[in-house]
Every structure is written in C-alpha cells, then in structure tokens.
Amino acid sequence: MDIQRFEELSAAYGADLRRWPEAEREAAASLIAGAPEASATVLREADGLDALLDTSRPPVPSAFLREAVIRSARRSHARSLADAWSRLWLPGAAAAACAAGILAGAILVGTVGAETRGEEAIAAAAPDEASIISTWLEGRST
Amino acid sequence: MGVAQGDPAAIQALVARKLPRMLALARRMLGDASEAEDVAQEVFVRVWRQAPTWRPGTARFDTWMHRVALNLCYDRLRRRREIPTADPPDRPDPADLPDRGLEQADLAVRVDAALNRLPARQRESIVLCHYQELSNIEAAALMGVSVEALESLLARGRRGLKALLADLASG
Numbered sequence: 001m002d003i004q005r006f007e008e009l010s011a012a013y014g015a016d017l018r019r020w021p022e023a024e025r026e027a028a029a030s031l032i033a034g035a036p037e038a039s040a041t042v043l044r045e046a047d048g049l050d051a052l053l054d055t056s057r058p059p060v061p062s063a064f065l066r067e068a069v070i071r072s073a074r075r076s077h078a079r080s081l082a083d084a085w086s087r088l089w090l091p092g093a094a095a096a097a098c099a100a101g102i103l104a105g106a107i108l109v110g111t112v113g114a115e116t117r118g119e120e121a122i123a124a125a126a127p128d129e130a131s132i133i134s135t136w137l138e139g140r141s142t
Numbered sequence: 143m144g145v146a147q148g149d150p151a152a153i154q155a156l157v158a159r160k161l162p163r164m165l166a167l168a169r170r171m172l173g174d175a176s177e178a179e180d181v182a183q184e185v186f187v188r189v190w191r192q193a194p195t196w197r198p199g200t201a202r203f204d205t206w207m208h209r210v211a212l213n214l215c216y217d218r219l220r221r222r223r224e225i226p227t228a229d230p231p232d233r234p235d236p237a238d239l240p241d242r243g244l245e246q247a248d249l250a251v252r253v254d255a256a257l258n259r260l261p262a263r264q265r266e267s268i269v270l271c272h273y274q275e276l277s278n279i280e281a282a283a284l285m286g287v288s289v290e291a292l293e294s295l296l297a298r299g300r301r302g303l304k305a306l307l308a309d310l311a312s313g
Contacts, residue, residue: 012296013278019271021278021289049304053272055249056257058166065179069161069186073153076190 001027003035007042015047157186160204163274164211170269171215173258181214205280212266212284219262249310256306264299267292 006028013019017028032039164185168178188210257265263285270281271292282292 008293008297011300012293013271014300019275046300049300049307050272052249052253052307052310053268053303055246056170056253056273057250058162058273059169059175059178061161061165061182062179065165065183066157066161069157069183070150070153072183072187073157073190076187076193080194 001031003031003038003042006031006039010042010046014050014053015043016050156189160207161186163204164207167208167211167269167274168215170254170257170273171212171262171266172218173254177218181211181218184214185211202280205276205284208270208274208276208284216262252307252310253303256303259306260299260302264295264302267295268299268303271296 001024005024009020009024009028013021017025020028032043161182165178165182168181168185169175172178172181185207189207257268260268266285267281270276270284271278276284278289278292282289285292285295287295
C-alpha cells in the first residue's frame with residue numbers, strides 16, 4: 001500500500017483501522033510501521049471528524065416503543081397460528097376466514113389500527129425484498 | 143428459531159438486541175425521532191411475518207433488517223420530497239447553532255444537524271459504515287453500489303461534514 005491509498009482509505013473510513021476494508025488492514029498496519037510520521041498525520045486529520053461523529057449518541061428506545069414491538073410479535077404469532085389451524089382443519093376460503101376470525105379475534109384485542117398501519121408499510125417495502133428473502137432462506141417450504 | 147415459535151424470551155432478546163440498532167439507523171437517516179420510531183416498529187412487523195420461514199445460519203439477519211429499514215426510510219424521504227411539509231423535521235442548519243464552549247450534547251446536536259444536511263446517499267454511507275459499523279462489503283451491497291462507489295460516497299460525505307463543522311474540526 002502506498003501513502004496515497006492510505007490517504008484515500010482514511011478519507012473514506014476515518015482513522016480507526018477496524019472500519020477499513022478487512023483485506024487492506026494488514027497492508028495499512030505495515031505502512032504505519034514503516035512510515036509512522038506520515039501515517040500519523042493522515043490519521044490525525046481523520047480522527048478529528050471521527051471524534052465529532054462519535055459525540056452523536058444513538059437514541060435509546062422508550063419502554064413504550066419496546067412494548068409496542070413485542071405486542072406486534074404476539075399479534076403476528078397469533079395470526080400465524082390461526083392461519084395454520086384453518087389450513088389444517090377447515091379447507092376453503094370461507095372456513096379459513098372463519099377459523100382465523102375465531103382464533104385471532106380471541107387473542108387480538110384492540111390492535112386493528114396498529115396492525116393495519118404495519119401492513120401498509122409492508123406493502124410499501126421494496127419490490128426486491130421477496131427475492132432477497134427467498135435467496136437467503138434455504139428450504140422455505142411455503 | 144424461538145422467535146418463529148412465538149417464544150417470549152426469544153422475542154424479547156431479539157428486540158433488546160436489534161431495536162436500538164434499527165432505531166438508531168432510522169433516526170440518523172430521517173433526522174426525526176417520531177418517524178424513526180415508526181420505521182423501527184414497521185421493521186419488526188416485517189420480521190415477525192418472516193419468522194416462520196427463517197432457517198438459522200442461512201442469512202445474515204442483521205443485514206436483512208437493515209435493508210428493510212433503509213427501504214422504509216427512503217419511502218419516507220421520497221414522500222417528504224413529494225409532499226413538502228410546513229413543519230419540517232428537527233433539522234436545523236448547523237451554522238445557526240452555537241459554536242463556542244459547546245457541551246457534549248450541543249456538539250451532538252450540531253453533528254446530527256450536519257449529518258442531516260448531507261445528500262441522502264452520502265449520509266447513508268456514513269451511517270452504515272461509521273455508526274452501524276457494517277463492513278464496506280455489507281454497506282456497498284445494501285446500497286447497491288460497488289465498494290469503490292461506496293468509498294467515494296464516504297469520502298464526499300466526510301468532506302461535506304468537515305465543511306459544515308469546520309469551526310469545530312479545526313478547534
């Protein structure tokens with residue numbers, strides 16, 4: 001690695017070598033060992049911005065948000081069970097709707113608004129998401 | 143996977159591990175706390191829907207969640223452009239903010255404001271690589287660009303931030 005590439009990497013990834021491309025870290029470390037002053041000058045400049053970026057702390061999720069997310073898992077699981085049950089025991093669209101209604105209705109209370117909003121968001125998600133999922137998830141059965 | 147079976151402990155563990163990460167990603171991409179919460183929630187709705195089909199070890203789940211969250215963020219950023227609001231999100235001009243004797247919290251406000259002034263793609267590259275600590279390969283794949291293009295976005299983004307925060311960076 002020459003000093004120009006070292007500067008490019010520093011300008012892109014900052015001063016912390018752990019953020020640099022894995023394949024170039026060893027060469028960067030060698031350059032630092034071989035040219036400590038030149039490399040330190042480059043890294044010092046990047047480190048100033050890194051330090052500023054690190055003053056921004058990530059938000060902490062509120063208990064309300066955490067609970068809402070966990071509730072959405074329970075609702076989704078209940079609905080999956082209802083769907084599975086209806087497929088097993090009551091074939092046909094009307095029967096499926098009936099089974100889903102009975103089970104889901106018994107478990108899901110007061111959640112219609114939030115769920116609808118979630119479904120809208122899903123519908124709006126990227127079109128290539130289905131292919132990503134199917135590629136990544138081997139052995140998908142349904 | 144416990145989540146797929148609706149195991150409460152598994153669900154809580156996943157939420158504890160991933161909710162802060164998704165919230166941080168959305169907060170920095172959107173610059174708006176309320177919208178970020180909506181996005182984080184929507185990501186998890188998607189997660190629960192996919193839970194029955196998950197197979198452990200076949201996917202880098204964290205990257206998939208990032209993809210979902212970024213898509214939702216860009217939906218909202220597009221909507222903002224289409225429907226300009228009278229009351230934009232908390233995105234002050236960093237130059238208008240105090241620049242002397244700053245406390246840590248004030249500094250953070252200025253940095254967040256500067257980040258939100260960057261073009262979305264430059265912001266995304268910095269958020270993914272610096273804050274979310276994804277590898278360059280993961281970040282480039284998420285953004286649908288080459289590693290070289292990612293480096294260019296990162297370098298331009300960092301130059302832009304330096305210019306916006308020049309008084310702080312030099313001091």
